Amino acid sequence: MTSKARCSAPIKQRFPLEAIHLDPALKPPLYRQLEEQLRQIIWQGTLKTNDPLPSSRNLASTLNIARNTVISAYEQLTVEGFIQARPGAPHRVAEGFPAPTLNKAKTSTKAAVEFIPKLSQRTNTLRQASAFIGAQQSNPPPQPFRAHIPDYKEFPVKTWAQLYNRRLKHSSRFWQQAVHPCGYWPLRQAVADYLVMARGMRVAPEQIVITAGVQQSFELLAKTLIDPADKVIFENPAYTPAAMVFELAGAKTAYVDIDNEGLKVATLPASGAKLLYTTPASQFPLGITQSQSRRKALLAWATKSSTLILEDDYNGEYRYRGRPLTTLYSMAAPGQVIYLGSFSKLLFPALRLGYMVVPAALIEPVANARWLLDRHSPPLEQAVLADFINDGHFLKHLRRMRVLYAQRQAVLITTLENELAELVHVTPLDGGLHLTAELRSTVKPEQFFTAAKNASVALSSVAQFSPQTTPQADRQIIFGYAPYTEKAMKLAAQALMRSYLKT
Template identity: 30%
Template sequence: MLDISPRFVEGNEPLYLQLYRYFCTEIQGRRLVSGTRLPSVRALSGFLQVSKTTVESAYHQLLAEGYIESRERSGFYVVDMDWDGPMPSGKGQQLVEMACVQTTAPTPSPVPIQYDFHQARVDPDHFPFDRWRKYTNQCMQEENKHVLYYGDRQGEPQLREELARYLGRARGVQATPEQIVIGAGTQVMISLLGFLFGTRGQAVAMEEPGYHGVRAVFSHLGYDVRPIRLAEDGIDLEALGESGAKLVYITPSHQDPSGIVMPYAKRLKLLQWAKQAGSYIMEDDYDGEFRYHGKPIPSLQGLDTQGRVIYLGTFSKALLPSIRMSYMVLPHALLAIYQEKLADFDQSASRIHQETLALFMKNGDWERHIRKMRTLYRKKHGALLHSLQEQLGGYIQIKGQDAGLSVTVEVKSASTSQQLTQIAAASGIRVYPTAHKWIHPQDNGRVAFQFGFGGQTIEEIEAGIRLLKCAWEPYL
């Protein structure tokens, strides 16, 4: 018989810590040897009559301290302790064996993800499927055979006309259709700019932390990426000047991932720097349509009188990511260079999607959709902030609120962001740390995550944060 009852512990110490210490003792005493597979969370929680969260917390503490390892689609195993003697018989081994026979499942399956807080997910239930289908069908009528061929290398003229009008009204961007270039995603746009400026020995400044997807493109093209620290109001202009870079990529209307909105006065100083240094600014306005208090911040490009700003935007956040469509507005001086150097580059975005989107914009559906989604996301944004404060308020600091589709949350914990991510996943929650957005991570005693709210209902947001509190609380 197993020398341990389902209520195997005494005292006031939390159950998960008592279970954790029990396994520590068994592993250290070689009664659970290297390679021993532990029972599934469900099997052990059922055998001991404790919650699955208790077992998960114990396992993840063992995982964090290196006693066990997680093998994909297989479960948890005792790590190699350099022990090659015979397997001793002990309480730990009995617990493993008896708990394992409590379930008919031969192999524990990974916990399915119920709540996904990805920062770029959009609401799938409010996409205007009928209107989009209508315009696509209209494009695909037999009399429109031209859409079956290659289109304009800069993008469909009708879409560029609609986009120029919209950007002027909504974002204050100064653009003619001739200045606009359409492409399949922001990384494609950045690649084109990389080729335009030349890839040999060029230095480009980027916010630190900043968007890793763009950084990867510049690195692959051979650019010298120079990280520029952030001040409270955005990129540090003194450090930018000292960097010697003639190109800078920034997200001034909602800095990724900090959420800082660059104020008007600093925007003017940044433009002055570009004029004096003869530099170009790549302004990525990736989610500028969504601001929840006050009006959307006008673009930096709209303040530019010297032709030093390249404006970048995308339809991924406001419409749908799968359309893979972004755009840039080139200053006239760069447009001439683009047409000379990159005239042989074919259009990368679907012509059919471009024609569909042009009709969607021409008939007013785009701006109606933006207004509807802004109202919806404002409610979700408020629900996320309320849930975070209510459930985790004493352990977190929220940044980057009031705009975009995500907020950044700094967490007070001795665990690493990777460990907290794994702990959340074990409870069916997917969270996204920001560590990879730094070139030189700073150790300030906190780990940070971006919490997106676009792709979940308000009820899912609230339930997900409640469950996350249960999973993380032992580690905060």
């Protein structure tokens, strides 16, 4: 067999052998190469209806390939309706293909023009997500001081693997079947029990909806609650990927500023909104805890204005002074607050499981939306997570990580004070997975971020999560610390300082 087979010898049938080029070095097998090239010859009109094809024996001999290769290609093209097979007669091009145009010979050698679809206006909003998406062909470990990531290396992988194998070995094959869109029932029970015991919430298992992470929770709520032009209020700054989802649903987003007590409730519109999104335990991204007086005022405003509150408690379990705070959900009237939780932030990022606590009136609509969207999350992962919670591993892991993260926050503060005191000032927080530092008045944000990029230090500003860029947001820098060792943080800070001095 030759590396590239090409035939110029004439044959009786009218057949463009000069268009066939087979290369054994290419990944597609020869029969697929032949099949695709014949398909294109017919589709482009080089061969028209009823034109004959060479016999499999003649074509194989001419191209110096196995006859079975030709037979396989012919059989597939027959199945697809490109050619017809008749007993005692050669294969012919099937009926229904247009004859070639007069200038076909002149245009057939030109490269095909790629069809570019006309995108919807929603892609303008989707484009904002590019800032959160990494490279397609690599998945490097996070570099200091990238935020919003737990230390997945500290996750008890062996325990998880044991639970996984136990399910595979001893469970029935339930995990190969579909489950309810709201989730695997034992996991919904386990989450409800945890919230009652550990967070003091009044929750029934029926109210728990297992999702593919908090981001999908936003999608489901947008589909079930939002009509075009409905108003959704966010804190300023806020978690912009949440706002994107509601904007894609046609919502009109509005933003309300925060201060050192959290959301400025007094500035909320008296007319209310369809929905208000808040992160009261640890305001994202500034980390401020909403005061009790503000919480009370917010619930009073929501009652008066008939506004539904969406409480995102993305890392409420990670408090380093005292126990986790009482949720806004627990303080509200029944049905007034939808509560969101994330296992991706608590355990490891690849575990795309989260949950919502929804009012009874939303259970069926959310279930219907989830069924239409992707049916349900993988049952096996849900079952293993239920075992992880019920067997006590979840609470044990949280207790251990609270201690570790509190230590790492202290290490970050010491590192910034020792290595970057000339550039930033940072204040400790009572919880969370990151800190927000302020640039010194003499430091220019552009110069600082250029130095960080040159030093391969991952940093972002609060401006990334603000609806409009402001001088203050540009000068507020987010430092993640959860997944980084003392050595890694120190080396990154030193590299950043050296890079800054060179700029």
